[in-house]
Amino acid sequence: MPLIWRVLGTNAAVLVVALAVLVFSPATVSSSPRAMEVVVLVAGLAGMLALDYLLLRRAFAPLERLTDFARGVDPLRPGDRAQAGEAVEPQVADATRAVNEMIERLETERRDSARDALAAQEAERIRIARELHDEVGQTLTAVVLQLERSARELRDAPVQRAHVEEARELARTAAEEVREIARRLRPEALDDLGIASALVSLATQSARHAGVRVAHEIDPQLPPLDDDAELVVYRVAQEALTNVARHSGADAARLRLAPAPPASPGGPPSEVVLTVSDRGRGFDPAALAGGGERGIRGMRERAVLAAGRLELESAPGEGTTVRLTVPVARGPRA
Known part of the structure; x- marks a missing residue:
């Protein structure tokens, strides 16, 4: 049954029950209502509202579950889908399918955008790794070789030679660190x-x-x-x-x-x-x-x-x- 007709039927049933009580019960209301009559009317109204609330809550329960599910969707935990359950109204089933289709589209779009972003990121990693290895690394290697030659030429100047050798070791350490950074940016073992x-x-x-x-x-x-x-x-x-x-x-x-x-x-x-x-x-x-x-x-x-x-x-x-x-x-x- 469509949800709108179910809600209308629920309210109609409550009103019919109230009308039947007024028609077939001995209860009457004076032209000048007494306190007891007011209490009875208020109690009757409260009972009708409570009955209407319980019936409508049951009718809207699937929508509340769907709302709770939609609020709890985590884009970083894909795969969850709303379950309509059995014997639900067509509108609720349609809404559930629409939510699931929307989640599917969002997950696909997010996956595609993440793939593009990762591809761009990896391409930039490769470029930086290549430049570090081919340019900075080669430059530092040349510096190490130059300092080695300078150290050999300073055999008669031990103090200056010690300073040059210290600089050579620093340059060699820097070259090794640059190569290690390049390897971390794009591991050759993964490609090869x-x-x-x-x-x-x-x-x-x-x-x-x-x-x-x-x-x-x-x-x-x-x-x-x-x-x-x-x-x-x-x-x-x-x-x-x-x-x-x-x-x-x-x-x-x-x-x-x-x-x-x-x-x-x-x-x-x-x-x-x-x-x-x-x-x-x-x-x-x-x-x-x-x-x-x-x-x-x-x-x-x-x-x-x-x-x-x-x-x-x-x-x-x-x-x-x-x-x-x-x-x-x-x-x-x-």
């Missing part, structure tokens, strides 16, 4: 060897530069991922390990990449799960703010790009676990 080798390299770099030992476990039977999904997995792992080094206080972490259990026994896996965990100080996710919030939000936005989902588990004193789930490639990769 794939996500498994890139994550192993990332774990090694974390141990060497951040002092965090990373026990890595990469499933050898890993199903193929799209290029976007591989990039998202790498960046989320990179951000998660950076957070371990900066905030957890832990000196060890665990990184695992493996297929998710298949939906049907014996079937192929449809998702891949990245897990980065530590046993550090942990935190309350509900109280997260500032830079940490931006870091988590960035990981969630990347997960949306790959049509995946990001889960964060942490509590003070109990460590932190970041879990990213992304779908496998739909077809053979080029």
